[in-house]
Amino acid sequence: MAANKSKLPKLLYILIALLLCGLAIPVVWVILTKFEGGLPTFQLKTPVHTIGKSFTLKGQASDQENGLRRVWIAISQHGKERTLFDKTFPSKSFWEGGAVQKELISLEIDSDALGLSDGQALLRTAVWDYSWRDWLAGNRAYEEHEVLIDTQSPTVDVLTRTHNLNQGGAGLAIYRISETGTVNGVQVADSFFPGYAGFFSDPNVYIAFFAIPYDKGPGTELYATASDPAGNTCLAGFAYHINPKRFKHDTMMISDAFLRRKIPEFEDALNTVNPSASLIDKFLVVNRELRQTSQTTLKDACKQSDAKLYWEGPFLRLPHSARRAGFADHRKYQYNGKSVDEQVHLGIDLASTAQSPVPAANNGRVVFAEYLSIYGKTVIIDHGFGLFSLYGHLSRIDVERDKLVSKGDTIGFTGTTGLAGGDHLHYGMMVNHTCVNPIEWWDPAWIRHNVTDKLGRAKKTLECSKKSP
The missing domain is CATH 2.60.40.10 (Immunoglobulins)
Incomplete structure (x- = not known):
C-alpha cells in the first residue's frame, strides 16, 4: 500500500511535466515565429544618387517570415517632407501573419510637381512586418539615402x-x-x-x-x-x-554536292536538329538560326571599342582580288528549282588565289580570332572609336586576341571555312553593332571629306x- 502511495506522486509529477512540455512547445513556437526579430527589407533596384526632372524609383519590399505590414517612402528637402508611397498590406489572420511577403514598387517622381529644387535631398524608406514584437507593431527597417536633385538637362x-x-x-x-x-x-x-x-x-x-x-x-x-x-x-x-x-538581287543555287561538302562542318552546332533531317533542312537551320547567332556574337565582340584612333588613311583591300559579292546583296536561295530562303549579305566577298595571305586593312587591336559558325575562322579588328573590320572564311588565323596589328600585317589566309562555296575572303566593316559598306573605307577621297x-x-x-x- 505504501509503495502504491509513493508511486502516485511520481506519476503525477510525470503528468505535470508532460503537460508543461506540451504547453512549452507552442509557447516556444510563438516566441520563435511570431516574435521573430528579422527585419523586413526594402532594396532599390539600382542605387539612387541623383533624381532628375522625372525619375522612376524601383525597388522591392520583402519579409519572408511574417509578411509585409506597411511600406512607406518619402523625400524631404529644406524641412518639408513629401510622401511618395504609403501602403498597408492585409493579414491572413491574427495567427498566420501577412498575406504579402514580396512587393515590387515602381514610383514616378515628378520633381516640379513635388516642388523639389535643385540641390541635396533625403530619400527615406521604412518597412514594417507582422511580427508580434514591439507590442504587435512589428519589426521596422528604416533607411535614409542622400540624393541630389538635378533638373537641368545637359546641352x-x-x-x-x-x-x-x-x-x-x-x-x-x-x-x-x-x-x-x-x-x-x-x-x-x-x-x-x-x-x-x-x-x-x-x-x-x-x-x-x-x-x-x-x-x-x-x-x-x-x-x-x-x-x-x-x-x-x-x-x-x-x-x-x-x-x-539600290542593292543587287542575286540568286544562289544550292546543289546536293555543296550540301554534302558543307553540312558536316556544322554537325556539332546542329545537335538539336533531328539527325535524320534532310541536308536542305539542315542547311536552312544553318542559314537562318546559326546566321542570327553569328550576328549576335559579332555584336557582342564589338560592344567595347578603344577610345583611340588607331587607323590612318584608306583601308586596304585584299591584294589582286576580284569582287564576287557586294554589300547588302539580297540573296534568294534556290534548291531543286524552288526558292527556299532569302538573306542579306552584309559584307564584300573578295577572291584571289587559294589561301592568299590576308592583310590587316588598317592599324588596330584584334578583338576576335576564332571559329564563328557561318563565317568560319574569323578575325575582327578594333580600329578605335567604334570602328571595326571583319575577315571571314579564313583557312588559318595567324593572330591572337588583344594583339596590336599594323596596316598590311598578315592576320591569316583565305579559305573555305564556314558557309563558303569556294576559297575567298568575306570582308566587312562595322560601326559598333551595324555593318556598313566597306567601299567607303577603301576610298581616300571619301575618308578625307x-x-x-x-x-x-x-x-x-x-x-x-x-x-x-
Missing part, C-alpha cells in the same frame, strides 16, 4: 555642319556636351551609336561614328543625344542628307574658341 552643341551620307554607309558627328558624366551619342532610327571622348584635349568634346543601315534611306531620323546621371536628356538635331542606294577634314576643322574651331576672350 549638346554639334560642331560638324554637313553630313552627306549614303544608305548603308557611315558618318561622323563631333559635338560638345555642357557637363561630364553623360551617356551620349547619335541616334539613327532605333539604333544608338555611342560617342567617345579622348580625341580632342577638351574632355567634353566627343566624336561619334554612326551608321545608316542598308534598309534605312532618306527620311530616317538622326540626332545627337545626351543623358546625365539624373536622367535629364537633351536631343540636338543636325543637318544631313541620305543618298538612297567625311572624316579627316571634319576632325581637322573641329580642331581649328576648338583652338580658336580657346584664344577668343
Whole structure:
C-alpha cells in the first residue's frame, strides 16, 4: 500500500511535466515565429544618387517570415517632407501573419510637381512586418539615402555642319556636351551609336561614328543625344542628307554536292536538329538560326571599342582580288528549282588565289580570332572609336586576341571555312553593332571629306574658341 502511495506522486509529477512540455512547445513556437526579430527589407533596384526632372524609383519590399505590414517612402528637402508611397498590406489572420511577403514598387517622381529644387535631398524608406514584437507593431527597417536633385538637362552643341551620307554607309558627328558624366551619342532610327571622348584635349568634346543601315534611306531620323546621371536628356538635331542606294538581287543555287561538302562542318552546332533531317533542312537551320547567332556574337565582340584612333588613311583591300559579292546583296536561295530562303549579305566577298595571305586593312587591336559558325575562322579588328573590320572564311588565323596589328600585317589566309562555296575572303566593316559598306573605307577621297577634314576643322574651331576672350 505504501509503495502504491509513493508511486502516485511520481506519476503525477510525470503528468505535470508532460503537460508543461506540451504547453512549452507552442509557447516556444510563438516566441520563435511570431516574435521573430528579422527585419523586413526594402532594396532599390539600382542605387539612387541623383533624381532628375522625372525619375522612376524601383525597388522591392520583402519579409519572408511574417509578411509585409506597411511600406512607406518619402523625400524631404529644406524641412518639408513629401510622401511618395504609403501602403498597408492585409493579414491572413491574427495567427498566420501577412498575406504579402514580396512587393515590387515602381514610383514616378515628378520633381516640379513635388516642388523639389535643385540641390541635396533625403530619400527615406521604412518597412514594417507582422511580427508580434514591439507590442504587435512589428519589426521596422528604416533607411535614409542622400540624393541630389538635378533638373537641368545637359546641352549638346554639334560642331560638324554637313553630313552627306549614303544608305548603308557611315558618318561622323563631333559635338560638345555642357557637363561630364553623360551617356551620349547619335541616334539613327532605333539604333544608338555611342560617342567617345579622348580625341580632342577638351574632355567634353566627343566624336561619334554612326551608321545608316542598308534598309534605312532618306527620311530616317538622326540626332545627337545626351543623358546625365539624373536622367535629364537633351536631343540636338543636325543637318544631313541620305543618298538612297539600290542593292543587287542575286540568286544562289544550292546543289546536293555543296550540301554534302558543307553540312558536316556544322554537325556539332546542329545537335538539336533531328539527325535524320534532310541536308536542305539542315542547311536552312544553318542559314537562318546559326546566321542570327553569328550576328549576335559579332555584336557582342564589338560592344567595347578603344577610345583611340588607331587607323590612318584608306583601308586596304585584299591584294589582286576580284569582287564576287557586294554589300547588302539580297540573296534568294534556290534548291531543286524552288526558292527556299532569302538573306542579306552584309559584307564584300573578295577572291584571289587559294589561301592568299590576308592583310590587316588598317592599324588596330584584334578583338576576335576564332571559329564563328557561318563565317568560319574569323578575325575582327578594333580600329578605335567604334570602328571595326571583319575577315571571314579564313583557312588559318595567324593572330591572337588583344594583339596590336599594323596596316598590311598578315592576320591569316583565305579559305573555305564556314558557309563558303569556294576559297575567298568575306570582308566587312562595322560601326559598333551595324555593318556598313566597306567601299567607303577603301576610298581616300571619301575618308578625307567625311572624316579627316571634319576632325581637322573641329580642331581649328576648338583652338580658336580657346584664344577668343
